[in-house]
Amino acid sequence: MEGPRAPAPSEYPEIVNFLDKSLRPDKKWSIVSEYPTALSQVNLNNIRIIKDNGEVLSHAVLKPLIVKTPVAVFKAGAIGSVVTNSSYRSQGLSKQIIDECLDEAQKQDCDFAILWTNLYDFYRKFGFELTGNEISIIVENELSLPAPSNLIFREGSNVDPAAIYKLYSRHTVCTVRTVEDIRNFLKIPNARIYTAWDSQGALAAYAIEGKGVDLDGYIHEWGGGVSEVVQLTQHIYKTQQRPITLIAPIHSVSLIEKFRSFGCMIHEGHLGMIKILKTEALFSKITRHARNDHGMADFVLEKVGDEFHIGTTQSSYKTSSEREVVSFLFGPSRPSDIHKFEQKTADKLNQIFPLRLWFWGWDSI
Ligand SMILES: CC(C)(COP(=O)(O)OP(=O)(O)OC[C@H]1O[C@@H](n2cnc3c(N)ncnc32)[C@H](O)[C@@H]1OP(=O)(O)O)[C@@H](O)C(=O)NCCC(=O)NCCS
Structure with missing residues (x-):
């Protein structure tokens, strides 16, 4: 061999x-x-x-x-x-x-490896852990939108990838892509590409349902304003006449709340399986964020011998399990649910963790 x-x-x-x-x-x-x-x-x-x-x-x-x-x-x-x-x-x-x-x-x-699988035990042997957040919003009834839409809806892959790129780039968490990548993604078989256009002919929202053998009935890529994405999802539901699930990062708070207000079911799941690869580099990026953006001069995230210390100089969580560290950093639990920190530390840590991490459907391999 x-x-x-x-x-x-x-x-x-x-x-x-x-x-x-x-x-x-x-x-x-x-x-x-x-x-x-x-x-x-x-x-x-x-x-x-x-x-x-x-x-x-x-x-x-x-x-x-x-x-x-x-x-x-x-x-x-x-x-x-x-x-x-x-x-x-x-x-x-x-x-x-x-x-x-x-x-x-x-x-x-x-910094870390990620994969999408249902063979949890197989990948746990390599040190991967099921982690992160994924919100599934199920649309199984017509939404009672306040007014008829003044958007024009279209279906088909004949869309300028640069227009999608422009909306995609507004996401707070997204992978770096080129317009050429999007041009290629638009050709993926068994994917339905829906777009919403405003009265000036500008792209106001996009939503992709299906991807090859995966994600049938799931909107796994979307972009645009909250109201526009909701209207487009409603259009997809009405066109397909079957329940449609939109998957979203947990930080898409306004969108999730909007769908919730229409009575849609919301489920919480995991983002994927993650294994840390560059502990020091990853920890120093997070530490820089905690110190510079949250003013936590006493923030601690380090590996001491075989043990990981997370918290502040006053109150920290110690574990020798890399998989527990993954869960701490990426969730879905909050730091205060994992460990009994002193209150001030818990409040600060809950602002930082779980880290906002998300991969859109076209990135999953
Ligand atoms: C999953 C798959 C890739 C494993 O390939 P393989 O070459 O047989 O794997 P290995 O022999 O290297 O197995 C490594 C370890 O995982 C274990 N393992 C293998 N398949 C497993 C499974 N489905 N669930 C849990 N553990 C599994 C093996 O017992 C072995 O454990 P050990 O080292 O303690 O004995 C193979 O079964 C396959 O091709 N399946 C179909 C495609 C697929 O499902 N791919 C995964 C997509 S995420």
Whole structure:
């Protein structure tokens, strides 16, 4: 067996073939069209494979993402398309591949790795923990909007990606994308692209429902003003005549409250599974934010020997579990729910944690 290693450019077609056969056996499209940035040839150096007798046996891809947040700019290593040929499973191949992806992410200075999965126990073995917040807003009845909409709604991918980019860039938490990335995302199969236009012909809101085999019935990308997004969601519900779930970060407070006021069900879930990679770099970004933006001169977030200390010089939470640190930083619980801090410390920590972190649907791999 050879690998884990990055593939040569000439191996790209056989990797795509392996992934399509393993992960999209009944689909008319290639998995590459669902993940156009992660599985593109440009990202080949971040793919890891194991081969034997010229045959690809195991694969995973790393996609480094820069995430802008009010706390700091983070670098995340998203890992996806983890798969081993069914005849070669339980021989440790995926373990080797994932370890390699984590090494590579660390070499590229990713603060943490993230993945989206339901194999929680499998990934816990690598130190990943289920964390973060994801709010699901279920629209299953017509909303009683105060007035008829004066927006014009359209469906279809024939939208200027620069117009979407402009609205996307207004999000307080989002990954750095190019207009070209958005142009490629707009071509993802089995995705319905809805847009709302104002009377001047400017894009007022967008919402994307579905993404390849995933997220059918889910609006996983949206942008625009609260009122416009609500009206567009109502339009999607009326057009599709089925329950529609809009997923949103917990910090989209006005939008969530607006839907709640219409009687929509709101569910809280996790964002994904995260593993810290660059402890020192991550801690120093957060510490800078606590000290500079919250005036917490006594803020403590450090690793002392094998133990992590989080809190203030007066009152701190100590743990030797990296997974507990992930939960503390990214939630969903609040610091005061995790540890009995003295009140002043709890109040300050609750302002900072959980950190505002979010990945829009097009980034999930
Ligand atoms: C999940 C998958 C990638 C594992 O590949 P693999 O090469 O068999 O994995 P490994 O042999 O490296 O397993 C590593 C460890 O995880 C365990 N493991 C494997 N599959 C698991 C699962 N589904 N749930 C929990 N643990 C699992 C193994 O027992 C092993 O544990 P050990 O080291 O304590 O013995 C493989 O089953 C697969 O391709 N599944 C279909 C695609 C898929 O679901 N991918 C995951 C998408 S997020």
